[in-house]
């Protein structure tokens with residue numbers, strides 16, 4: 001945790017907007033020679049995502065932590081390139097210098113700490129946009145995003161790991177990569193059927209006609225009105241769907 005002296009510390013901030021109104025970075029670099037800024041040049045080949053492990057700290061708190069004498073004298077080495085919360089992104093170490101965040105990953109990975117405080121839906125969205133902006137700056141693709149766990153086995157980023165597939169899907173969508181087409185399993189009245197479709201932004205998309213006809217509806221296209229027409233009257237005569245209809249009714 002932090003003391004007030006640290007959290008009130010004033011930086012000579014420079015704010016830069018990286019292609020999105022949500023991605024504004026405050027540069028507050030550790031001083032040259034700082035214990036947590038070894039000054040070793042790296043050529044980054046990946047981005048490593050972390051959670052701070054502290055449910056209450058903000059980005060400013062995390063930045064102050066790096067200058068807190070208690071932590072500097074603790075014998076441990078810990079730092080990162082960027083920290084992000086629901087309102088701020090702060091950079092502490094240049095992209096092309098090593099930070100202490102992921103053991104073997106330190107040699108070639110940019111560390112991004114995601115705060116656990118604040119509205120986590122907002123934090124999630126900002127994290128996606130920021131990681132994408134970093135990927136673009138370095139010419140990376142989504143496959144160059146790593147977790148702290150990938151390097152060391154640690155349960156980090158602990159809040160995002162349970163939904164890592166969704167996080168990466170959001171990143172791919174934001175990068176403009178194609179959503180992944182796959183059969184979407186849907187349980188209908190206790191039986192699982194698979195429909196051709198895709199997942200995007202945490203939602204499953206399947207063709208309307210295919211799904212509704214299985215439920216006994218008639219689906220047609222009205223050229224005069226330019227509308228999809230879903231008709232329930234057909235229920236009793238759609239033999240192919242009777243087993244669904246029977247249970248539905």
Ligand SMILES: [Zn+2]
Pocket residue numbers: 049050051101148156157
């Ligand atoms: Zn971590």
